[in-house]
Amino acid sequence: MxxxxxxxxxxxxxxxxxxxxxxxxxxxxxxxxxxxxxxxxxxxxxxLGISATEREVVMIESIDENSGNISFVAKVLTIYDPREFNRADGTVGRVATVMAGDSTGRIRISVWDAKVDAIENGEIKTGSSINVSGYTKRGLNGPEVHVGNNGVFALSDEEVNYEIPVRKIDEIKDGMNDITVLGKVLDLGQVKTFTRKDGGEGRVANMTIGDPTGTIRVSMWDDKAELVNELDIGNSVKIQNAYSKVNNFSQKVEISLGNSSVVEIADSEVEYEQKFLKVSEITDGMNGVNLSGVILDISDVRTFNRKDGSEGTIGTITIGDDTGKIRVSLWDDKTVYLDEFDFGESVDIINAYSRMNDFSQSVELNVGSRGNVTASEKEIQYMEKLDNINDILPGKSYSIQGRVIEIGDFREFERDDGTQSMVSNIEVEDDSGHIRVSLWGEHAELVNNVQIGMTVRISDAFSKFGMNEEIELSAGNRTRIAIM
Structure with missing residues (x-):
């Protein structure tokens, strides 16, 4: 012996x-x-992967898919729930996946059958130092170590140092794997189902996180999608073992969570300060726009049919700050915000994107699945920017203030769809010139309340060529008119 x-x-x-x-x-x-x-x-x-003449304990960084039988000591970073499966011979097998690391790197370990006992009985858990002896194989994201009944998966007395490299959001690039990142939850989406190419049903949910270097969208797939029901906006989270890719639609890098990814509440608060723009700073093609403003106008919700036959909903608000105003379109489930806020209230628009409206030739904001609207604690002052009548060009929206110098007739008419409407017109002048204003729908009744010489303010009227190829303003659904 x-x-x-x-x-x-x-x-x-x-x-x-x-x-x-x-x-x-x-x-x-x-x-x-x-x-x-x-x-x-x-x-x-x-x-056990040990030479009879020399012990061969390796560091994780030296392991590749051709290493064969190897032995190493590591710290357990993550343990995923063991699962059972049926073999071809009818017997039941067990397997558990463990992520482990040492001072040189980390690696995925597949633990099989009887070796799973140490996990299920709680002997080996996250943070344990372990002795591992197994064989290497090629995995989806690099080499893996498999430990069968002849291998070793046991506690070690050796202290293993491993610090998880935590990425800043602005360091995350396309095609990265094994990502660990800390962030504050800025937005939470809903769980959605979809049909995979093989006919099976999948689930996905999204959230947005931020740190001092920026923000990034996180896609959570299948079982991970339920995490949106466990988290709250404002939580600081730690995401481990994620991977990154470019979203084909937005062309921005995003994080995705798979079966081996982990999301947990962070030990410390993640600092994040959202950058807010002014209306005047918003240009076409911007993403991730944050804006504070006071609500100037709220529309009704309307439905429409998409190209794929599905039904969508849209509603709009107009908000303004001390540099101007902008129209904001709220899409689908975001239209609920129209009932939550009222005229004159201050709101924060979070994670919107800007697009040029081809009709009005004005930049507008859009709040989609990634966006959010919340009550703002800021004191926001809005000063209407008024245009000189002489500066008006066709094809844009304008706001003017001037004296009424002519009042036209009021008449009712029938639209092409058979509905009834109203129209009238007035002529308005300021110190730079004068212009005809066509008043449509409810605005037409203004001629019953206004008199020659009164001052009116007309906001968001659209300019176009009218009679005799002269430029005129058209006051429609988006227009606001006030008698001063």
Missing amino acids: AELQEIYEKVKNLISYDDFVAKVEERKEALGGLCDDEMCARLVLSD
């Missing part, structure tokens, strides 16, 4: 003496007693 003890010294950090002796006995029984204790002990060394 002295020779057996001497051989065991080579693997004492990988396996207990009792387990080692048990493996020697298993070898002897498998060989029908044709080898002695020393020979069987050396065969067990080989099973």
Whole structure:
């Protein structure tokens, strides 16, 4: 037994003496007693990836898919729930996935069958130092180590140092794997279902997180999608083992969570200060726009049919700050905000995107699935920017203030769709010139309340060529008119 003890010294950090002796006995029984204790002990060394003459304990950074049988010591970073499966021969197998690391890197470990016991009974858990002896294979994201019944997956007395490299959001590029990032939850979407190419049903949900360097969208797939129901806006979270890719629609890098990804509440608060723009700073084609403003106008919700036959909804608000005003379109489930706010209230528009309206030739904001509207605590002052009548060009929206110098007739008419409407007109002048204003719908009744010489303010009227190819303003649904 002295020779057996001497051989065991080579693997004492990988396996207990009792387990080692048990493996020697298993070898002897498998060989029908044709080898002695020393020979069987050396065969067990080989099973454990240890040379009979020299211990070969490696660091994780040196492991590749061709390393074969290897042994190493590591710290458990993440353990995923074990699962059972049916083999071709009808027997039931078990497997668990473990992420482990040392001072040189991290690696995925697949633990099979009886070796799963140490996880299920709580002996090995996150933070444990472990001895591992197994064989390497090519995995989806690099080399993996597989530990079967002849391998080692046991606690180690050795202290392993491992610090997870945490990425800043602005460091995340396309095609990265094994990402760990800290961020504050800025927006939470809803769980949506979709049909995969194979006909199966999938689930996905999205959230947006931010840190001092920026923001990024996080897509959570299948079981991970339910995390949106467990988190709240404002939570600081730690995301581990994620991967990144470019969204084909937005052309922005996003994080995706798969089966092996982990999201947990961070140990400390993540600092994030949203950058807010002024209306005058918003240009066409911007994403991730944050804007504070006071509500100037609220529309009704209307439905429409998309190209794929599905039904969508849209509503609009107009908000303004001390530099101007802008129209904001709220899409689908975001139209609920129209009922939550009223004229004159201050709001924060979060994570919107800007597009040019081809009809009005004005830049507008859009709040889609990634956007949000919340009550603002800021004191926002809006000063209407008034245009000189002489500066008006066709094809844009304008706001003017001037004296009424002519009042036209009021008449009712029937639209092409058979509905009834109203129209009238007035002529308005300021110090720079004068212009005809056509008043449509409810605005037409203004002629019953206004008199020559009164001052009116007309906001968001659209300019176009009218009679005699002269430019005139058209006051429609978006227009606001006040008698001063």
